[in-house]
Amino acid sequence: xxxxxxxxxxxxxxxxxxxxxxxxxxxxxxxxxxxxxxxxxxxxxxxxxxxxxxxxxxxxxxxxxxxxxxxxxxxxxxxxxxxxxxxxxxxxxxxxxxxxxxxxxxxxxxxxxxxxxxxxxxxxxxxxxxxxxxxxxxxxxxxxxx
Amino acid sequence: xxxxxxxxxxxxxxxxxxxxxxxxxxxxxxxxxxxxxxxxxxxxxxxxxxxxxxxxxxxxxxxxxxxxxxxxxxxxxxxxxxxxxxxxxxxxxxxxxxxxxxxxxxxxxxxxxxxxxxxxxxxxxxxxxxxxxxxxxxxxxxxxxxxxxxxxxxxxxxxxxxxxxxxxxxxxxxxxxxxxxxxxxxxxxxxxxxxxxxxxxxxxxxxxxxxxxxxxxxxxxxxxxxxxxxxxxxxxxxxxxxxxxxxxxxxx
Numbered sequence: 001x002x003x004x005x006x007x008x009x010x011x012x013x014x015x016x017x018x019x020x021x022x023x024x025x026x027x028x029x030x031x032x033x034x035x036x037x038x039x040x041x042x043x044x045x046x047x048x049x050x051x052x053x054x055x056x057x058x059x060x061x062x063x064x065x066x067x068x069x070x071x072x073x074x075x076x077x078x079x080x081x082x083x084x085x086x087x088x089x090x091x092x093x094x095x096x097x098x099x100x101x102x103x104x105x106x107x108x109x110x111x112x113x114x115x116x117x118x119x120x121x122x123x124x125x126x127x128x129x130x131x132x133x134x135x136x137x138x139x140x141x142x143x144x145x146x
Numbered sequence: 147x148x149x150x151x152x153x154x155x156x157x158x159x160x161x162x163x164x165x166x167x168x169x170x171x172x173x174x175x176x177x178x179x180x181x182x183x184x185x186x187x188x189x190x191x192x193x194x195x196x197x198x199x200x201x202x203x204x205x206x207x208x209x210x211x212x213x214x215x216x217x218x219x220x221x222x223x224x225x226x227x228x229x230x231x232x233x234x235x236x237x238x239x240x241x242x243x244x245x246x247x248x249x250x251x252x253x254x255x256x257x258x259x260x261x262x263x264x265x266x267x268x269x270x271x272x273x274x275x276x277x278x279x280x281x282x283x284x285x286x287x288x289x290x291x292x293x294x295x296x297x298x299x300x301x302x303x304x305x306x307x308x309x310x311x312x313x314x315x316x317x318x319x320x321x322x323x324x325x326x327x328x329x330x331x332x333x334x335x336x337x338x339x340x341x342x343x344x345x346x347x348x349x350x351x352x353x354x355x356x357x358x359x360x361x362x363x364x365x366x367x368x369x370x371x372x373x374x375x376x377x378x379x380x381x382x383x384x385x386x387x388x389x390x391x392x393x394x395x396x397x398x
Contacts, residue, residue: 020251
């Protein structure tokens with residue numbers, strides 16, 4: 001058994017009269033499938049940080065003239081960038097699916113007189129919005145629309 | 147022990163965490179070979195060890211029907227109610243340890259005082275501005291009003307959610323799933339007028355916003371209370387309450 005990251009987890013503010021053993025967590029706590037999924041979910045934050053840095057680089061290239069822009073676009077075709085963008089896409093899908101699965105039950109029973117739609121409807125609305133926005137963005141960026 | 151003919155007996159090794167505060171500096175494990183009936187739960191095996199093999203083993207239990215919440219332990223690393231967990235789910239070796247994230251008093255018995263402090267912190271009782279006189283009758287509640295919080299009132303305080311929560315393991319001041327679910331349960335109760343007080347607590351340090359929605363509490367809950375839902379509903383409710391407080395004046 002390993003120790004939790006804080007050894008005072010669930011310890012009362014005023015210690016009792018009996019000496020206690022410190023709290024522990026199972027050694028494989030972090031490698032169990034559900035916890036691993038959760039950690040991967042958290043780790044996607046690193047991917048989004050990198051995506052943000054790439055976006056800054058894009059903005060910098062945009063303001064640095066045609067040559068810089070063309071060089072950046074050319075570098076995006078490199079295997080490293082293709083793999084990174086594939087990871088970013090998988091991360092976005094993973095986070096979206098997990099978030100949409102948990103979103104309905106986080107809704108309050110009502111806000112004033114208004115009640116949220118049933119979970120299945122709410123989830124469907126999220127997916128429809130996600131797909132719709134993706135299609136619009138693809139159309140705009142691809143020069144198809146407007 | 148004789149087989150009553152209801153099925154094949156199976157010998158399992160139970161690796162049980164032991165800790166004697168008078169002798170041990172840290173917990174250790176002790177193995178027991180137990181011939182188990184097919185219908186046995188983990189608790190049955192522990193009771194057999196206590197009754198027939200080693201009377202010094204200490205563990206909590208009471209109702210044997212997943213109502214009292216006393217027999218929560220980590221079984222093969224996962225928090226379980228041992229009276230509800232069939233041995234048939236496990237192989238030849240079963241590891242039984244005290245609930246994770248809690249100090250241990252002895253063997254499988256955990257220190258609950260920290261949990262009780264957190265419980266009290268959310269004011270888990272009906273708060274009203276003015277108590278009704280007895281002759282004014284009872285506080286009525288419709289089935290629809292009851293349905294809004296009933297799920298969250300089914301908690302049996304077994305503490306499995308605290309053993310599963312990754313935030314509890316790293317933030318000792320985190321109120322935790324069961325306590326927040328209980329506070330939310332009272333906030334949703336149509337008879338209660340204390341939501342503003344509890345929401346103020348919920349907006350403080352180490353409460354609802356410390357939850358990272360790992361959802362582990364709901365996964366391990368033996369009564370399907372879904373504390374993760376309560377915690378995350380409480381997040382939004384406490385923010386709405388905060389925004390409303392600028393518009394609607396409240397009596398202190």
